Amino acid sequence: MPNNGFRDLERHLKKIAKDIEKQSEEEVPVQALxxxxxxxxxxxxxxxDAFLEALPDGSFEDMLANQRDMVDTFVNEKTNFxxxxxxxxxxxxxYMAKKxxxxF
Incomplete structure (x- = not known):
């Protein structure tokens, strides 16, 4: 007869695996990241918001879609990336590390 401690551990690990899978599929707003x-x-x-305000004129979504090089250059100049x-x-x-x- 298996030890109840092992069954409890197995259940706990299965629950963690389900939670990880669920969270990895979650769509996270950019502001949260x-x-x-x-x-x-x-x-x-x-x-x-301050980052967005410092971008050249135009909507951020339009810039990502049509002027990606400009966004990448801005990020390169103003961030560590x-x-x-x-x-x-x-x-x-x-974000995922915190989740x-x-x-655990």
Whole structure:
């Protein structure tokens, strides 16, 4: 007869695996990824809004779609990252690490 402690551990690990899968599929708003702490640590800005205000004229979504090189150049000059994608990737890593830490 298996030890109840092992069954409890197995159930707990299965629950954690389900939670990780669920969270990895979650769509996270950019503002949650690029929060004030992230922006202050990795950029010249204290918020994502300040970052957006410093961009050249035009909507950010339009710039990402039509002038990606300009956005990447701006990110390279004003942050610790070479591109928008690199900045988002790091922000996503930090966000997921915090989420995973809460599970354990």
């Amino acid at each position: 690029l929060n004030e702490a992230f922006m202050e640590q990795y950029t010249e800005f204290n918020s994502f 070479e591109s928008w994608d690199a900045m988002l990737y790091k922000a996503g890593e930090i 995973l830490k809460k599970l």
